[in-house]
Amino acid sequence: MALLEVTRVTVRFGGITAVNDASLSVDLGTITGLIGPNGAGKTTLFNVITGLQSPTSGHVRFKNDDVTKATVNHRAKMGMGRTFQRLEAFGSLTVRENIQVAREIHAGARNWFSFRKDPKVDELIEVVGLRRYVDHRADSVPTGVARLLEMARALAIEPKLLLLDEPSSGLDEAETKGFGKLLQQLAADGCAILMVEHDMDLVMGVCDLIHVLEFGKVIATGTAAEIRGNRAVQAAYLGFSDAAGIPIPDDVAAEATAIIGAHSASETTMTLPAVETERR
Amino acid sequence: MLSDFVSFTVQGLFLGAAYAIAASGLVLTYATTRVFNLAHGATSMVMAFIYWQLHIGSGLPTWLSLVLVLFVIAPLFGIVLERVVMRGLGDAPVSVSLVVTVGLFVFLVGLAQQFWPADKPRNIDYFFGYDSFPLFGVRVSYHYVITIVLSAIVAAALYMLLNRTRTGTAMRAAVDNKELLELFGANANRVSMLSWAIGSQLAALAGILLVSYTGLDYYTLTFLVISAFAAAMLGRLSSLPLTYAGAIVLGLASAYFPGYIHGGPLIQTGLQSSLPTFMLFAILIFVPQVRLRVGQVKGILAANVPTRQRTLVSAIGLLVVCLIVMPFLDPTNMLRLGIGVAYAMVMLSLVLLTGYGGYVSLAQFTFVGVGAAVVAKMDTTSPLAILFAVLISAAIGALVSLPVLRLTGLYLALATLAFGQLMDKLVFQADFLFGFGGTLQAQRVSLLGYNFNNTRSYVVLMLLVFLLMGAGLLVLRRGPVGRLLIALRDSPAACGTLGLNQRWFRVAVFSASAGMAGLAGALLAGLQGTVTPVAFATLQSLPLLLVAVVAGVTSVSGAFLGGLLLMLLPVIQATIPSLSGLVFLVIGVGAILLGRDPNGLVNVLFKGLRQLEPHLPLPPRLRALTAGPPAPAAEAESVPEAQVAGHGVA
Secondary structure: OOOEEEEEEEEEEOOEEEEEEEEEEEOOOOEEEEEOOOOOOHHHHHHHHHOOOOOOEEEEEEOOEEOOOOOHHHHHHHOEEEOOOOOOOOOOOEHHHHHHHHHHHHHOHHHOOOOOOOHHHHHHHHHHOOHHHOOOEHHHOOHHHHHHHHHHHHHHOOOOEEEEEOOOOOOOHHHHHHHHHHHHHHHHOOOEEEEEOOOHHHHHHHOOEEEEEEOOEEEEEEOHHHHHOOHHHHHHHHOOOOOOOOOOOHHHHHHHHHHHOOOOHHHHOOOOOOOEOOOO | OHHHHHHHHHHHHHHHHHHHHHHHHHHHHHHHHOOOOOOHHHHHHHHHHHHHHHHHHOOOOHHHHHHHHHHHHHHHHHHHHHHHHHOOHHHOOHHHHHHHHHHHHHHHHHHHHHHOOOOOOOOOOOOOOOOEEEEOOEEEEHHHHHHHHHHHHHHHHHHHHHHHOHHHHHHHHHHHOHHHHHHOOOOHHHHHHHHHHHHHHHHHHHHHHHHHHHOOOOOOOOOHHHHHHHHHHHOOOOOHHHHHHHHHHHHHHHHHHHHHOOOOHHHHHHHHHOHHHHHHHHHHHHOOOOOOOOOOOOOOOOOOOOOHHHHHHHHHHHHHHHHHHHHHOOHHHHHHHHHHHHHHHHHHHHHHHHHHOOOOOOOHHHHHHHHHHHHHHHOOOOOHHHHHHHHHHHHHHHHHHOOOOOOOHHHHHHHHHHHHHHHHHHHHOOHHHHOOOOOEEOOOOEEOOEEOOOHHHHHHHHHHHHHHHHHHHHHHHHOHHHHHHHHHHHOHHHHHHOOOOHHHHHHHHHHHHHHHHHHHHHHHHHHHOEEOHHHHOHHHHHHHHHHHHHHOOOOHHHHHHHHHHHHHHHHHHHHOHHHHHHHHHHHHHHHHHHOOOOOHHHHHHHHHHHHHHHHOOOOHHHHHHHOOOOOHHHHHHOOOHHHHHOOOOO
8 A cells, every 4th residue: 555645636726626626645755756747736735635725626645544624633643744845944943843743743752842852853964964054044045055954853752754846946966966865765764755856867767666746747757767768758847748649749759858857868758668658 | 492592582682783794894993904903892882872872861862863973983992092102012912902902992991981981871772663474474573674784884994894895895905915006006904993993883883873772881781792603703804704603603692591491590590691601612712823923033122130139128128118007007908018019920920921921811810719718718717728729820821722722813812802701691690609699708727736817917918929929929020930920921933943842832831820829819718708700700800900001020129018008909999989080081091092112100110229229328237228220121222233243063
């Protein structure tokens, strides 16, 4: 049984369908990528999974429990941690206090009147590499640092499932590499990670499985190699679809592949792997 | 029988129509600018006074007075208001926009008291006097008919404006997304100016239509805002048709109720006048949960939290200063100092709730009253009376915040306003529930056999309690609870995803704050020896909030300063009666100006002192103690971007 199972989730805002009959699953100890063009419904799907948005229809199962109607905080207590695309750090608190608060919420009300130091706070600061910034107010640090802070804060509640919304934006190349290593380490320790990300090198490099979302629909699911060669995905990234049967010219496909994964364009452009393609 | 029914129905429709006009103005401004105008009823009241001034005072004909008020003065007032006070307030935290509109509320009441002192009765007749026509055997006043027709015209005009004009489309768009609206070339400022102009116009119209029914005084029309809010809540502050429906239901209920339900004074005066409040609570309970908003990292500037050492030094310093001053105070002034300390404790409860938590209570004095009443009713010198006072106030606080558990700060604040009104009408100002016919006697507490018969010793006791509360609050602030309060205000969504059950946390904070206010009330009752219910009217809670914010609601020292200031207000009013309204004007303006910086006067004061400090001949040890902690934020700003990019990831 998968740790997280999203079944046929649809979200409508008025006349707009943000997520359309999307299904995906995440297994323990794996890194799963969720990619797709801007406005594809990735963040909305994250909000449905964590409980900030209730779906119009569909179900979310976590640890074999149906949590579709559970509150945000209940899901967090069950072991879901997340970061936000538009940052949600506690701006008036310092970086250290941000992580401290997360630990205190995790510890529960019983421990709110004790003043013991929690060694895990410093441990987390080291893990994500925030030592330089511990005493800075969170609204005064650069975006990349704030993203790492959110990551540390999410880890503070010792999650089984970590949902990361564009965690690497604001990081430079070296930092992104280090970040990828950190993710792999976490997965090796048994944490499941679901990640929305635009940095294709990172996604293709660390993800065991990738789901592609377009117009709220999951149009493809597969490994990095499979996704690179998928025509529907290539089309989605170039903004038109070959659903109508219009063949994509090879040079266009190559360009799309270059966007999705520059490394191995030559080996994958011509293959059409057996992945679950669109159900239009 | 039928004639009774027709007569009640017509009266109910008249009231409902007038409420609907008021409520639609409230909804229009809230929906387009995200500022809930608590002073909407106060605007109606002032406009009714101006109408009286023009029509009766200066003898202008009815039509001219109406045109002047409705089409010149009211819209102009709205435009000036938007330009000077309200612009940009919609993006500020709810606590700020509430404080500013409460400031306007108190300002307008003060304005009315200053210009139209309560020295003579003022009356405005119905339109066409008592002329009426027969309908099913009852006489129907033309005034009622005019009101109902005007209400329908307003509804139609608003519909046309919002659905058939470009400006209306822009106004509806402003509800959803102001930034987007500006991207598409509409002028958001003009839209908001227009809605404030129309909002004031509708407030004025409702005021003028109702004033001949309610009578012209400072408060009846001012609290129209609760009826309007109750109606608007049915439409969840956004749907005009539902708002109209809510207003009509409320109007009919207030007409049928006294007609068909007979009972003692509890039913007749108490429940009837509380109908809007009951309706409001009923609707609040059934309003679905609001979604948590996800936004940007934006901290607030809070006063520095003093170190433990500094807290201790300041506490001892304050105690010593008071002990030195006390022998020079005559009994009256000693009593005043005690009252000031009691008020300072109430302010402390606001430091917890508003200063740290970012929530607003508009009925904090009601909890003070509960504490005082419990002590008076228990009639014992045992400290248990005080304990009970605290527990009961805290329990009532929890009950008030329960229905609004799932909603945002705005609804909590408005629920407290409704609660305060309810307590005024059912408990404090009526003798049938708690035998509050006038004044209750209260005994002073005795501790370990010591009776605080000497007022000076009792004031010292109060001072000690204040200092303990303040120190306790600071300990809390430095620890997990303090961090949680700040975190929850900065990002409720993040707190939720970390596993915090915000509903119960919020109830706990509100309840603790109510308990602190109750403690202040319990000690105040002992100080004065008597408990007069008028002292705890809802209307007292508004200046309390404003003075707290003006003095500084984020710090314990601000609370002390605020307590003394609030105690001085009635002293000033008693000394110079001609300025009684002016005092409210000053607080109102102060709150409007300072509302955006909750650190208040005390912060300005301390900043000044800190600049002076290097020039003062202080021993180095003392200087080390009084120096504030370094501000880490300033350091952070100086980190250059290039350096920042170079940090490593494990």
